[in-house]
Amino acid sequence: xxxxxxxxxxxxxxxxxxxxxxxxxxxxxxxxxxxxxxxxxxxxxxxxxxxxxxxxxxxxxxxxxxxxxxxxxxxxxxxxxxxxxxxxxxxxxxxxxxxxxxxxxxxxxxxxxxxxxxxxxxxxxxxxxxxxxxxxxxxxxxxxxxxxxxxxxxxxxxxxxxxxxxxxxxxxxxxxxxxxxxxxxxxxxxxxxxxxxxxxxxxxxxxxxxxxxxxxxxxxxxxxxxxxxxxxxxxxxxxxxxxxxxxxxxxxxxxxxxxxxxxxxxxxxxxxxxxxxxxxxxxxxxxxxxxxxxxxxxxxxxxxxxxxxxxxxxxxxxxxxxxxxxxxxxxxxxxxxxxxxxxxxxxxxxxxxxxxxxxxxxxxxxxxxxxxxxxxxxxxxxxxxxxxxxxxxxxxxxxxxxxxx
Amino acid sequence: xxxxxxxxxxxxxxxxxxxxxxxxxxxxxxxxxxxxxxxxxxxxxxxxxxxxxxxxxxxxxxxxxxxxxxxxxxxxxxxxxxxxxxxxxxxxxxxxxxxxxxxxxxxxxxxxxxxxxxxxxxxxxxxxxxxxxxxxxxxxxxxxxxxxxxxxxxxxxxxxxxxxxxxxxxxxxxxxxxxxxxxxxxxxxxxxxxxxxxxxxxxxxxxxxxxxxxxxxxxxxxxxx
Ligand SMILES: Nc1ncnc2c1ncn2[C@@H]1O[C@H](COP(=O)(O)OP(=O)(O)OP(=O)(O)O)[C@@H](O)[C@H]1O
Ligand SMILES: [Mg+2]
Numbered sequence: 001x002x003x004x005x006x007x008x009x010x011x012x013x014x015x016x017x018x019x020x021x022x023x024x025x026x027x028x029x030x031x032x033x034x035x036x037x038x039x040x041x042x043x044x045x046x047x048x049x050x051x052x053x054x055x056x057x058x059x060x061x062x063x064x065x066x067x068x069x070x071x072x073x074x075x076x077x078x079x080x081x082x083x084x085x086x087x088x089x090x091x092x093x094x095x096x097x098x099x100x101x102x103x104x105x106x107x108x109x110x111x112x113x114x115x116x117x118x119x120x121x122x123x124x125x126x127x128x129x130x131x132x133x134x135x136x137x138x139x140x141x142x143x144x145x146x147x148x149x150x151x152x153x154x155x156x157x158x159x160x161x162x163x164x165x166x167x168x169x170x171x172x173x174x175x176x177x178x179x180x181x182x183x184x185x186x187x188x189x190x191x192x193x194x195x196x197x198x199x200x201x202x203x204x205x206x207x208x209x210x211x212x213x214x215x216x217x218x219x220x221x222x223x224x225x226x227x228x229x230x231x232x233x234x235x236x237x238x239x240x241x242x243x244x245x246x247x248x249x250x251x252x253x254x255x256x257x258x259x260x261x262x263x264x265x266x267x268x269x270x271x272x273x274x275x276x277x278x279x280x281x282x283x284x285x286x287x288x289x290x291x292x293x294x295x296x297x298x299x300x301x302x303x304x305x306x307x308x309x310x311x312x313x314x315x316x317x318x319x320x321x322x323x324x325x326x327x328x329x330x331x332x333x334x335x336x337x338x339x340x341x342x343x344x345x346x347x348x349x350x351x352x353x354x355x356x357x358x359x360x361x362x363x364x365x366x367x368x369x370x371x372x373x374x375x376x377x378x379x380x381x382x383x384x385x386x387x388x389x390x391x392x393x394x395x396x397x398x399x400x401x402x403x404x405x
Numbered sequence: 406x407x408x409x410x411x412x413x414x415x416x417x418x419x420x421x422x423x424x425x426x427x428x429x430x431x432x433x434x435x436x437x438x439x440x441x442x443x444x445x446x447x448x449x450x451x452x453x454x455x456x457x458x459x460x461x462x463x464x465x466x467x468x469x470x471x472x473x474x475x476x477x478x479x480x481x482x483x484x485x486x487x488x489x490x491x492x493x494x495x496x497x498x499x500x501x502x503x504x505x506x507x508x509x510x511x512x513x514x515x516x517x518x519x520x521x522x523x524x525x526x527x528x529x530x531x532x533x534x535x536x537x538x539x540x541x542x543x544x545x546x547x548x549x550x551x552x553x554x555x556x557x558x559x560x561x562x563x564x565x566x567x568x569x570x571x572x573x574x575x576x577x578x579x580x581x582x583x584x585x586x587x588x589x590x591x592x593x594x595x596x597x598x599x600x601x602x603x604x605x606x607x608x609x610x611x612x613x614x615x616x617x618x619x620x621x622x623x624x625x626x627x628x629x630x
Binding site (some may be wrong): 311 | 461499
C-alpha cells in the first residue's frame with residue numbers, strides 16, 4: 001500500500017463518476033485533435049498540390065482563364081515578354097523564380113500535343129518531374145520572412161525547392177512521358193514539329209500531371225516556329241506562400257494592370273482558407289476546453305472531496321500530512337488528466353479518420369505526436385481544476401466521532 | 406513515567422449563541438501502561454478531551470505533552486507525525502475506509518511510515534490474525550459485522566505498535582456480548598504489549614476495565630480514581 005495505490009483503488013471504485021467527470025475533457029481534446037489532424041493533412045495536401053503544379057502564381061493575359069492556359073488554343077491571347085523584366089526589376093519580394101512560357105496546341109502525326117516553350121534556368125519544374133531524372137539544378141525561392149508559425153507540416157515556411165532546366169538548346173526538346181509513348185520516341189531521336197526538326201534531349205518521367213502530355217522546347221524556338229515573336233502565354237511564378245498572403249498578388253496586379261494574376265487552382269486557395277479557419281477554430285476550442293474542462297474537473301473534485309470528507313478525516317486522524325492529502329488529490333487529477341488525454345486523442349484521431357474524407361476531401365491517419373500534447377494539455381487542465389478543491393481538502397479537520405452525519 | 410501530562414487544558418468553542426467551554430482547566434498526568442477510562446454525561450467534554458490529548462483538536466489554552474515533548478504549539482505536521490508514530494485510534498463508528506479491504510485498511514498506517522510493501526502485508530496479516538480475522542483479509546468493511554469491523558479498527562490501531570491507543574466509545578455500536586469481547590481485547594493489548602489505553606465510554610461495564618477512572622462533568626474533572 002502507498003498513496004498512489006490508495007488513489008488508484010479509489011478511482012477504480014468509482015469508475016462511473018470518473019467517466020462522467022472526464023466527458024468534457026475527452027470531448028474537448030477530441031475536437032482539438034480531430035481538427036488539428038485534418039488540418040495537418042490538409043496542409044500536406046496543399047503542399048503536395050503545389051509541388052505538382054510547380055508554380056503557384058500565374059500571370060496570364062487579361063482574357064484568359066487557367067483552363068484556357070492549359071488547353072492552349074491556337075489563338076489564345078498573349079502578353080509581351082517585357083513583363084518578365086518588369087517583375088524582376090520591381091521590388092516585389094518572393095518572386096525570384098519566374099518562368100515565361102509560350103504554350104500552343106500542335107498536331108504531330110494526327111495526334112494533338114501541347115507545345116510549351118520554356119526558358120532554361122528560369123524554368124520552374126515541378127519536383128516530381130525533375131527529381132528522378134536528376135536533370136537540372138536546384139532553385140530556391142526567396143521567401144519573405146516567416147511569421148513563425150507552423151514550421152513542421154506546412155508549405156508556408158518551408159523553402160520551396162524546385163529544379164530548373166539548366167540548358168535547353170535551340171534545337172533540343174524534352175518529351176513528357178505520354179508524348180514519348182504515343183510517338184514511340186527515345187532519346188537522341190529526331191522529331192519534326194511544325195517546320196523545324198528537334199532532337200529529343202530527354203524523356204521525362206511520368207508525373208501524373210498535364211506535363212505528361214507536353215513537349216518542351218526552348219522559348220525562342222517556340223516563338224520562331226509559331227511565329228509569335230516576343231510574346232508569351234503566361235509567366236509562372238513560384239511564390240512563397242507567406243509572400244502571397246502578404247499581398248504579393250495585389251502588388252503584381254498594380255504592376256501589370258492589363259494581366260490576369262491568379263493563384264494556381266481555386267481549390268488550393270480555398271483549402272488554404274479552410275486550413276486557416278481550422279487553425280483558428282482549434283485555438284478557440286483550446287481556450288473553451290481550458291475553461292470548461294477545468295471547471296468540470298474542478299466540480300467533480302469538489303463534490304468528490306466533500307463526499308470523502310470523512311475518509312480524508314480518517315487519513316488525517318491516523319497521521320497523514322496535509323501535504324500528503326494534497327498530493328493524493330493532485331495524483332488523482334494527474335491520473336484523470338492522463339486518461340482524459342489518451343481517450344481524447346483516440347476520439348479525435350478516430351473522428352478525423354472518418355470525417356477527413358467527408359469534410360476536407362483528404363485521407364488522414366493518426367499523428368502520434370498529438371498524443372503527447374493531448375496528455376499534457378489534459379493533465380494541465382485537470383490539475384488546474386483540482387488545485388482549489390485540493391487546497392480545501394487538505395484543510396479538513398481530522399476525523400472525530402462528532403463530525404458524523 | 407508519565408506518557409501524557411496536561412496543565413490547565415481548556416477548549417472553548419465559540420458559537421454565535423455564545424461560547425462553550427467543552428473542557429475546562431484539565432490538569433492530568435497519565436502514567437505509561439495505564440488503562441484510563443473517561444466517563445461522564447453526554448456533552449460533558451469526553452470526546453473533546455480525548456481528541457485534544459490525541460493532537461486532533463488544538464486546545465484554546467493550557468498545555469499538554471507526550472513523553473515530555475510539549476505538543477501544545479507544534480506545527481500541524483509535527484502533530485501528524487506524532488499520531489502516525491505513536492498513536493492508534495478506535496472510534497465508535499470504526500472509521501474504516503470503505504473501499505479498502507481489511508488488510509489494506511490495516512496496512513495504511515504502515516504505508517504512512519514508509520514500510521516496505523512486503524512487511525506491510527506480513528504485519529497486517531499477523532495483527533488481523535491476532536484479532537481473529539485471519540480469514541477475512543480481503544473483505545470490504547461492509548461485508549463484515551459490526552464487531553468484526555471494530556476488530557479491524559483495533560488491528561489498524563495496533564499495527565504500527567503505538568505507545569498509546571485512544572478509543573472513543575469503541576463499544577458504543579456493539580451489543581453487550583461483543584462489547585465484552587472488544588474490551589477484553591483492549592485489556593489484553595494494554596497488559597501484554599504495554600500500550601497505554603485511554604477510552605471514553607458511557608457504559609459502567611466498560612468503565613470498570615480502567616485502572617484509572619476519570620469522571621467528567623461539564624468539562625471539568627469530577628473525580629479520578
Ligand atoms: N465542533 C464543535 N463546535 C461547537 N461546539 C462543540 C463542538 N464539538 C463539541 N462541542 C460542544 O462541546 C461540548 C462537549 O462535547 P463532547 O463531544 O466533547 O461531549 P461528549 O462528552 O463526548 O458527549 P457524548 O457523550 O454525547 O459523546 C458539547 O457541549 C458540544 O456541544
Ligand atoms: Mg463523545
